[in-house]
Amino acid sequence: MISITKKIEFEAAHRISNYPGSCSEIHGHTYKLEVTVSGxxxxxxxxxxxxKDLKEILQKTVIANFDHALILKNNRENRAVFSSYLGKITWMESEPTAEQMLLWMVSSIPPHLPSGxxxxxxxxxxTSGSFATWKNITG
Ligand SMILES: [Zn+2]
Structure with missing residues (x-):
């Protein structure tokens, strides 16, 4: 079994609406994502x-949904404020933390991978010093 890793970047804004601090304000990150697949x-x-195929998969899943998007939890407060905004909003069922964005990717990327x-x-x-990691523990 061999693993390969693709690194991509995307720009996005988000807010953590229940956060008791400045992360509740809309702010942006240059997200850096490392995706490792094996077979x-x-x-x-x-x-x-x-x-190239892995990059295309990440393009139509991660980039299409998150790049230059405002990522928000789909709650009443955010809908009231942002529902008339005509720009790109990606609504999530949870707060758009790095951890929850990873779980979104875990369900979105695998259906596009080749068999095996x-x-x-x-x-x-x-940020350069803050990241979240997901690992496949089923092998
Ligand atoms: Zn943030």
Missing amino acids: EINRETFMVMDF VSLQKLKLHE
Whole structure:
């Protein structure tokens, strides 16, 4: 079993609406995401999967939903304030913490992976010193 990792970046704004501090204000991050998948090396391509294909999957899942978006919890307060905003809003069922964004990705990325390739690890950096990690514990 071999793992490969793709790193991407995206810009997004969010607010943590129940946070007792400045993170309850709308603010932005340059998110850095590391996506690790694993599988056997394909006998024809000599790859686990093409980095280009993994990038395209991340484009239509993560980038399409989060890049240059305002990410908000779908609650009454946020809907009242932002429902007339015509820009890109990504509504989440939970507060848009790095942890919850990872769980969104865990359910969104795997259906697009080729058979025999599985999501192993995600690391999402909000800042240079703060990141959340998800690991596949089922193997
Ligand atoms: Zn933040």
